[in-house]
Amino acid sequence: MIALCCTDIVAGYEPGLPIVRGASISVRQAEIFAILGPNGSGKSTLVKAVAGLVPILSGKVMLGDEDITAVPAHRMIGRGLAFVPQTENIFANLTVADNIDLAASIMKVDKRRRLPEIYDLFPDLARQKSLVAGRLSGGQRQMLACARALVTSPRVLMLDEPSAGLSPRLVGVVFDNLRQVRATGVTIVLVEQNVKAALALADRATVLVEGKDRITGPSGELASDAEIAALYFGHGGAGKAA
Amino acid sequence: MLQLIADGLIVGSVISLGAIGVTMTYSILRFANFAHGELLTWGAYLALTFLGFFVALGGAGPMQPIGPFSFGWPLLAALAAAALMTALLALLVDWLLFERLRAHGTAIVLVIASFGAALAMRNLLQFIYGTLPDYYSREIQIAIRLVPRDVMGGMRITPDQLFVLALTAVTVVLLHLFLTYTTLGKAMRATAHNPALARLTGIDVRAVIRAAWIIGAVLAAIAGVFSGLTVQIRPGLGFDLLLPLFAAAILGGIGSVYGAVAGGLIVGLAESLSVPLFGAEYRAATAFLVLIAILLVRPTGLFGERS
Amino acid sequence: MADLIPILSYVTFFLCFAVIFAVMALGLNLQWGFTGLFNVGVAGFVAVGAYTSAILTAPPYPDSLGGFGLPVAAGWVGAMIMSGLVALVVGVAALRLRHDYLAITTFGVAVTLQLVALNARWLTGGPFGLQFIPKPFQDLLGTGLAWNMAYLAMSLAVLGLVYVALERLVKSPFGRVLRAIREDETAAEALGKRAFSFRLQSFVIGCMVMGLGGALYAHFVGYIAPEDFLPILTFQIWTMLIVGGSGNNRGAIAGALAVWLLWSLSGTVLRQIIPQSEQARGAALQIVLIGVILAAMLIWRPRGLVGEVIGTPAGKDEKGNTGKKA
Numbered sequence: 001m002i003a004l005c006c007t008d009i010v011a012g013y014e015p016g017l018p019i020v021r022g023a024s025i026s027v028r029q030a031e032i033f034a035i036l037g038p039n040g041s042g043k044s045t046l047v048k049a050v051a052g053l054v055p056i057l058s059g060k061v062m063l064g065d066e067d068i069t070a071v072p073a074h075r076m077i078g079r080g081l082a083f084v085p086q087t088e089n090i091f092a093n094l095t096v097a098d099n100i101d102l103a104a105s106i107m108k109v110d111k112r113r114r115l116p117e118i119y120d121l122f123p124d125l126a127r128q129k130s131l132v133a134g135r136l137s138g139g140q141r142q143m144l145a146c147a148r149a150l151v152t153s154p155r156v157l158m159l160d161e162p163s164a165g166l167s168p169r170l171v172g173v174v175f176d177n178l179r180q181v182r183a184t185g186v187t188i189v190l191v192e193q194n195v196k197a198a199l200a201l202a203d204r205a206t207v208l209v210e211g212k213d214r215i216t217g218p219s220g221e222l223a224s225d226a227e228i229a230a231l232y233f234g235h236g237g238a239g240k241a242a
Numbered sequence: 243m244l245q246l247i248a249d250g251l252i253v254g255s256v257i258s259l260g261a262i263g264v265t266m267t268y269s270i271l272r273f274a275n276f277a278h279g280e281l282l283t284w285g286a287y288l289a290l291t292f293l294g295f296f297v298a299l300g301g302a303g304p305m306q307p308i309g310p311f312s313f314g315w316p317l318l319a320a321l322a323a324a325a326l327m328t329a330l331l332a333l334l335v336d337w338l339l340f341e342r343l344r345a346h347g348t349a350i351v352l353v354i355a356s357f358g359a360a361l362a363m364r365n366l367l368q369f370i371y372g373t374l375p376d377y378y379s380r381e382i383q384i385a386i387r388l389v390p391r392d393v394m395g396g397m398r399i400t401p402d403q404l405f406v407l408a409l410t411a412v413t414v415v416l417l418h419l420f421l422t423y424t425t426l427g428k429a430m431r432a433t434a435h436n437p438a439l440a441r442l443t444g445i446d447v448r449a450v451i452r453a454a455w456i457i458g459a460v461l462a463a464i465a466g467v468f469s470g471l472t473v474q475i476r477p478g479l480g481f482d483l484l485l486p487l488f489a490a491a492i493l494g495g496i497g498s499v500y501g502a503v504a505g506g507l508i509v510g511l512a513e514s515l516s517v518p519l520f521g522a523e524y525r526a527a528t529a530f531l532v533l534i535a536i537l538l539v540r541p542t543g544l545f546g547e548r549s
Numbered sequence: 550m551a552d553l554i555p556i557l558s559y560v561t562f563f564l565c566f567a568v569i570f571a572v573m574a575l576g577l578n579l580q581w582g583f584t585g586l587f588n589v590g591v592a593g594f595v596a597v598g599a600y601t602s603a604i605l606t607a608p609p610y611p612d613s614l615g616g617f618g619l620p621v622a623a624g625w626v627g628a629m630i631m632s633g634l635v636a637l638v639v640g641v642a643a644l645r646l647r648h649d650y651l652a653i654t655t656f657g658v659a660v661t662l663q664l665v666a667l668n669a670r671w672l673t674g675g676p677f678g679l680q681f682i683p684k685p686f687q688d689l690l691g692t693g694l695a696w697n698m699a700y701l702a703m704s705l706a707v708l709g710l711v712y713v714a715l716e717r718l719v720k721s722p723f724g725r726v727l728r729a730i731r732e733d734e735t736a737a738e739a740l741g742k743r744a745f746s747f748r749l750q751s752f753v754i755g756c757m758v759m760g761l762g763g764a765l766y767a768h769f770v771g772y773i774a775p776e777d778f779l780p781i782l783t784f785q786i787w788t789m790l791i792v793g794g795s796g797n798n799r800g801a802i803a804g805a806l807a808v809w810l811l812w813s814l815s816g817t818v819l820r821q822i823i824p825q826s827e828q829a830r831g832a833a834l835q836i837v838l839i840g841v842i843l844a845a846m847l848i849w850r851p852r853g854l855v856g857e858v859i860g861t862p863a864g865k866d867e868k869g870n871t872g873k874k875a
Contacts, residue, residue, distance in 0.1 A: 053438060073441035083442050091432045091439065098428055105425040106444045148443065274649040276589070276656070342848045350587050353652050354787060355847050357589060361784050362840025365833035373829055481780075485660050488653045523668040530657035534642055537654065541646050 001029040002062075003187040004050070004081075004156050009059035011049035018057055019045040021211035025189075027156070027204075032178065032188045034198040034219070036228075037208035043191040044086065046208065047158050051083035052076050063156060077107060082149035086160040086191075089145035092134030096125055099133050099148050107152040114151060121180060122147050139170035143177060150181060157181065159190040163197060175201045199223045244389055244397040246514045252403045252472055254510020255410035259465035260483055261490035261502035262417065263458030269434035269497030270454040271344070273352035277335065278462060278487060279480030280363035285328040285463025286470040286479055287371050292320035292327075293378060305379060310401035312381040313471070325463040332459035333452060335359055360481065368477045375476040378467075406468045413464060414503050417457070421499060426453055434497050486513065486529040493536045495543025504544060508532070554694060561697040563813060568704040569765045571805035574789045575711050575798055576758030582795035583719050584751040585731035587648055590639070590655030591759055591786045593662040596778035597635050598628035598760025599767040600666065600673055603682045606768075610674065621685040625707075625764045632760025633753045635662075640752040645745055659783060666775040678774025682767050704765055708802070711758055715798055718754070727751055781836060785812065788843045794853025803855055812839065 004027040012018035020042040027033040037043045048054040050061050052073035061069045063081055071079060091099050100118060104111050119126035122143045128136070133144055142162055149157055162178070163171040175197065182188050192198035199205060199219040206216040207228060215227060222228055260282055267275045296316035297305050305314040339359055343352050385398035421427035426449075433440040433450045441447055462480075469479055490509045494501025509529050516528040536543065573595055580586040588594075602624030605617050619627075635658070643654035666673045673679065685703070690696040718724055730744050767773050785808065793804020815835050823831035846853065 051442065053441070073438075074444055074446050077442065077444040085439065085442070088436050089439060091435050093431060093435045094428065102425065102428050102432055102445075103443045106429065152444070274653055276652075339844050339848070346851075350585070350648055350652075351847060351851070353587060353649055354791065355844055357784065357787065358840045358843040358847075361781065362837045362844070365836040365840070368833040369830045369837065485653075485657050488656075492650070492653070521668075524664055527661045527664050530661045533654065533657055537642055537646060537650060541650070 003027050003029045003031075003064060004189060005062040006046070006050060007060045007062075009046060009049060009061070010057045011045060011054050011059070012057065013054060015057060019054075019211055020049060022059070023208060023211060023213050025206050025213060025216070027187055027189055030182060030185050030187055031203040032182055032190070032201055034202035034205035035189065035191045035208060036195055036198060036205055036222075037214075039193075041208040042211040043208050044160050045211075047083065047160055047189065047191050048085075051081065051158060053083075077103065077149075077152050077154065080153075080155035082152065082154035082157050084145045084149050084157070084159040084162065086164055090133045090136070090141050090148065092132070094133055095129065096131050096133050096136070096144060097129040099144055100125075100151050103148055104151045109152055114153065118147050118151050121150070121184075122177070138166055139173055142166065142170075142174050146174075146177065146181070150186070154186065156187045156189060159188070161191055161193060163192065163194045171197055195228075196223075243394045245395055246517070247511065248388075248397050248399055248403075250511035250514030251507060252399075252406055252510070253513060254507035255406055256465045256469045256472075256506075257483065257486045257490050257510050258503040258506025259410060259413065259461045259468070260480075260487040261494065261506045262414075262499055263462050264487045265491040265494065265496055265498065265502040266430075266434075266454045266458050268491060270430065271340070271352070271451060273349045273356065274488065276353065276356040276484065277359040277363060278356075278458065279482075279484035280360050280367070281328055281332055281459050281462035281480065282466035282469065282483060283364060283367055283477060283480035284331055285324050285459075285466035286475045287367060287466075288327045289317070289320045289324035289463070289467045289470070290371075290376060290378065290475055292323040293317055296320055307379070307381055310383075310386075311405060312379040312383050312400075312402050317378055317467075317471075321464065321467050324467065325460040328463035328466075329456040329459040332455040332462075335363070336451070336455055360484075364477060364481055371477065373477055375474045376470075377474055378471055400472075402471055406472055409464070410468070413461065414499075417461075417499060426450075430454060482526065485526070485533070486510075489529040489533040489536070492541075492543055493532060495545040498543070498545040501543055501545030558694050558697065561694065561701050563809070565697065565701045565704055565769055567806045567809045568701065568708050569762055569769065570786065570789060570809055571802040572704075572708050572711055572765060573759050573762035573786050574793070574801040574805045575708075575715055576755040576762065577786055577790050578755075578795055578798060578801040579715055579719070579751055579758065580755035581790065582797065582801070583724060583731065584727045584748060584755075585648065586644070586748060586752050586755070587652040588655045588752070588755070589652045589780075589783060590657075590659035590662075592778040592780060592782040593655070593659030594632045594636060594756040594759040595763035595766070595782060596659075596662055596666055596775075597632045598763030599773050599778070600679065600763075601631040601760070602628040602764035603679045603767045603773055604672070606683050607679065607681055608683075610679070621683060621768055624768070625761060628760045628764035629757040632763070633757040636753045636756030637749070640749045644748045644752060656780075659778075659780065663775060663778060666778065673775070676775060678772060678777075679767075680772050682771045682773065684768055684771055700769055704769070707761065707765060711761070712798055712802070715758075719798070723747070723750075784836075784843075785839065788839055788846075790853075791843055791846050791851075792853055794855035797853070797855050800853050800855030804853065807854065808839070808842075811842070815839075 006023065006025050009020050009023045010018045011020040023046050035043045035046065045054055049056050052071060056069055060067065063079055066079060068076065068079055068081065104114060124140055125144055125147055136144060162174055166174060171194065178188055178201065190198065199222060202219045204217065205219050205222050206213045208214065215222065215225065260278065264275065264278050267278065293316055296319050300316060305316050307314050339355055340352055343355055383400040383402060385400045387396065387398050389397040421431060429440065429445045430450050430453060432443065433445060433447055437447055466480060486509045490505035491502050493508060494505030509532055512532050513525050513528045517525055573591065577588060577591055580588050605619045605627045606621050606624035608618055639654060639658050643651045667676055684696065686699060687696060690699050726747055730747060789804040789808040790801050792808050794800030815838055819831040819835055
């Protein structure tokens, strides 16, 4: 069963200057899928385009059996697709509780049922409900961003570099959280620079090069793939992959 | 001295209400709206028109004042009607002009457009109403002496002025409750902070923008009527207040409603207290001095949420 | 032949104003068109130039400062220096901040200068303004058509000089840096303090040109008062630049001519159709018309009639949308 299927996506900020140039990915129900690739390969733009933040110039996005290609960003969450951007992914001027409540109120979620579930998943946040979110630590911010996205019970959760700027220990904590989220039946798509950690977490992955998907396969296979090694550690690869 | 403070607070209330609108459009639509002053003027004149209509509807001669005030129920009804119409006017200007420019322009193009809109709106108003000053009521009010003359020069205040102070306080408290506790209020604060994330959270940013215009315009209409009530109604009413409005919004920190209120009161007090120093003719330049001072010393303002 | 003289007089008179506005529009074009600086205080800087030149060149006034009786050329130079100094102070205070703070600050400058013009009688003559501003070569040419044509020629020469100077400036490496700052905030940030210095230079030079425009105006009309420098003047100059096409000096000149023509024509038409008693309302309608033109240009033709010649790819604004510079 396919949860999210993108076919030949061409996307970019300006017509004539596409950053994503014909990428296709297909993500199965309740799997963790990683999008990898060197800097500037269009990974981030691809997920933003799927989320409705960057214009899709051509191609098609299917969420389950619904076509969501032209759905505006603010309707995505209602269709069951949530997105956590890489930076500025919480409302720093609102309290932790308001960050989570806001999405729930707008989507008319049954808060009495859903909020305890969320706080069970992120017990750290439960202890700091009335804190202004801007004062959270880096790892807690990332958790709040996930919590905010999950409160509406999306079918698919997309994250743009959830490990960016976190210490290895915190990356472990955040990724553990993602495993728990997946255990509740949510499909997870994440963009990652941190190749090793991402391949360890994900079931399958794709490598994006110059805006196109180059290789797709199970994480185990990709981890030992020579071409990936060449992409990352050889010519012009991103040195960040440690 | 005390009298100057009282006068300053009354002018400051008008500035505060206007500055809240400026700071809201600034933080949510992300541009300095030079046409905001004209919403005050239109509010004041629309109330004048509705007042005439409601008084005529009542039939029995001029407006009967309520208690010690110079005005009666028709003015309050006219205020409500004018606030509604001013909100519609703001939405109309947004639809005609700003929305189209938001789609493909940069923020600064919106500023130019708002400058054009300001002059067009003011002159359209002059075309309709003429240039002569007007009043809601010609009733003579007796000022109440709150502090005797021998204590710091004493203080007298008219019932209308007290009404302005009280209603400003009520308005600000209501707005505070709205922004803190309602979903729309929170959505507005969220959008001001991060519009892209707001969209990802399911907030319809266009609805938030409409709400910002409506609230800004309603407060502008109230401020305009207050200014008309305590000074006079004239076509330059709002344009002359524009600099104090901006000074108050920046002083308070763009995006901060409470900052705008504090900024408005400070600018009002500064204007009032500057009169014995520089003379009444330079009163209008005080806001400019406050503005320059805050830009040099602390450009994020007193209560700025973002840098 | 005799019938031609009034027409010729009117045309000369009309062109003189158009040329003077064109000078002001060129100053604004350097700031907005080439550097992206938003100056809402054009009228203020024009006023500084006009009053400075008047005070420097006029015969002694009975109860105000000035009347130094200097040559007109000295007045023009003084006008540029004074406008430049005011711009320097304003620029230092506001140019480090977000771009729309400059808009608000310059607006405040114009309001404050307007108050000074109105109230500082010892300096500006107060609401009655300054009179008897010398018209150059008047003793040779008299006050009629000959003088008007001579002044038109002089103004055209000034406009030509300003145009050539600005063209060389914007095509120099300095001009390229200005455009880079305008197009790309990141590039500007990379320049750091130097970006501020470039912005400041552009702002000061632009205001000096506006001051020169003010001086040209003062010596053409021979009489200035605070009401000559209301915000509507700022608005007119802006409309000229937007209509003509900002980022293009020829566009600025063409815009000045086009908008002034439209302004004069609409004024004439409105005076014809609106009864004498309602003239003030007619004038208001004229401003509404110009406001509508500005808005329409911004929406439908943001590059103006002529548009920018030196091609740069359309920049991106902060939101990442394709930004068309107006």
